[in-house]
Amino acid sequence: MRILVLGGTAWLGRTVVQHAIDAGHDVTCVARGSDVPTGARLVRADRDRDDALTAVSREHWDAVIDVSRTPEHVRRAVRDLEPVADRYVFVSTVSVYASHAERGADEHAAVVEPSDDPAEYGAAKVACERAVLDVFGPERTSIARAGLIGGPGDHTGRSGYWPWRFSRAVGSGRAVVVPARTDRPTSVIDVRDLAAWLVGAAEGGRAGVHDVTGEVVTLGQHLGAARAAAGADVPVEPLSDEVLLARGVAPWVGERSLPLWIPDDDHQGMNDRPADRARSAGLRRRPLGDTLADVLAWEQLQPVHPHGAGLSDDDEEAVRAAG
Numbered sequence: 001m002r003i004l005v006l007g008g009t010a011w012l013g014r015t016v017v018q019h020a021i022d023a024g025h026d027v028t029c030v031a032r033g034s035d036v037p038t039g040a041r042l043v044r045a046d047r048d049r050d051d052a053l054t055a056v057s058r059e060h061w062d063a064v065i066d067v068s069r070t071p072e073h074v075r076r077a078v079r080d081l082e083p084v085a086d087r088y089v090f091v092s093t094v095s096v097y098a099s100h101a102e103r104g105a106d107e108h109a110a111v112v113e114p115s116d117d118p119a120e121y122g123a124a125k126v127a128c129e130r131a132v133l134d135v136f137g138p139e140r141t142s143i144a145r146a147g148l149i150g151g152p153g154d155h156t157g158r159s160g161y162w163p164w165r166f167s168r169a170v171g172s173g174r175a176v177v178v179p180a181r182t183d184r185p186t187s188v189i190d191v192r193d194l195a196a197w198l199v200g201a202a203e204g205g206r207a208g209v210h211d212v213t214g215e216v217v218t219l220g221q222h223l224g225a226a227r228a229a230a231g232a233d234v235p236v237e238p239l240s241d242e243v244l245l246a247r248g249v250a251p252w253v254g255e256r257s258l259p260l261w262i263p264d265d266d267h268q269g270m271n272d273r274p275a276d277r278a279r280s281a282g283l284r285r286r287p288l289g290d291t292l293a294d295v296l297a298w299e300q301l302q303p304v305h306p307h308g309a310g311l312s313d314d315d316e317e318a319v320r321a322a323g
């Protein structure tokens with residue numbers, strides 16, 4: 001098949017391209033950068049320009065896969081590619097949903113109002129989804145609403161922090177600071193499993209909207225899997241939500257954070273979307289322990305720790321000492 005990837009120079013896009021090449025497809029990428037996997041053809045273009053896709057709109061494509069978050073880019077793409085492409089696979093996000101309070105919700109849940117501002121992430125993705133559906137129609141459109149993505153290459157640090165932190169604690173004599181509440185849901189979709197799903201969607205038979213999320217486990221189970229991946233039988237120091245917040249620890253992501261920890265009870269549904277529809281349509285998810293072992297191996301090659309999320313050694317010591 002001839003697949004056009006709009007993107008392909010960043011984490012998920014590159015993984016999709018590699019997967020498609022490995023599956024024997026002929027892949028072309030459109031991006032401003034040049035770092036696409038070996039074997040892919042690159043058409044350099046800036047999608048801020050109205051004529052960015054003129055060259056590729058002269059060719060036939062069995063499928064387009066688009067990772068954009070900019071509605072204007074998607075509108076131009078569907079305008080230019082609908083006459084020459086059979087299918088459009090759009091990478092969206094569970095951030096499109098209007099409420100994250102309900103646990104176990106599916107694709108029928110209400111979404112936020114669309115916005116053309118890419119900074120309004122979920123709303124902009126809704127506008128992108130609608131642009132694709134309006135032009136390609138439901139039979140030729142596949143929308144993947146991804147949950148938190150993890151695995152090798154995760155520069156956000158959300159999937160890599162915990163196995164790295166446990167591995168670092170081995171032999172240090174220090175306990176690892178963890179949230180005391182470990183019964184809340186979390187889920188990580190391995191970047192390679194998501195890429196395989198997207199290539200499968202490009203191959204056909206997966207029209208419509210699918211949540212593509214990892215298996216829902218408790219934070220406690222996730223931490224257990226991270227410890228096992230690190231081979232680390234190290235002590236932990238559980239701290240309550242109130243204590244962590246009072247000591248300046250941020251939830252979820254970013255500097256001085258504890259990744260995957262969400263103390264807000266109105267947000268527990270974000271990581272509790274079972275993806276039954278995608279699983280029935282062929283989504284295969286590897287065991288969480290495999291994802292965490294592989295992201296740990298990748299983390300160990302990185303020059304700076306933590307990155308994107310988590311507590312540095314000094315931060316962790318300060319959080320502990322603040323008591």
Ligand SMILES: NC(=O)c1ccc[n+]([C@@H]2O[C@H](COP(=O)([O-])OP(=O)(O)OC[C@H]3O[C@@H](n4cnc5c(N)ncnc54)[C@H](OP(=O)(O)O)[C@@H]3O)[C@@H](O)[C@H]2O)c1
Pocket residue numbers: 006007008009010011012013014030031032033034045046047048066067068069091092093094145146147148149150156
């Ligand atoms: N991380 C998560 O946990 C998570 C969760 C749910 C959904 N998602 C979705 O997963 C996808 C991640 O994609 P990704 O890892 O490949 O990263 P990304 O950073 O979202 O990729 C952006 C891609 O678009 C290209 N691009 C951006 N602006 C462009 C322009 N003006 N002209 C041409 N190309 C442009 C970039 O290439 P150049 O910069 O080289 O031009 C790059 O290849 C996104 O759709 C994201 O919304 C992520």
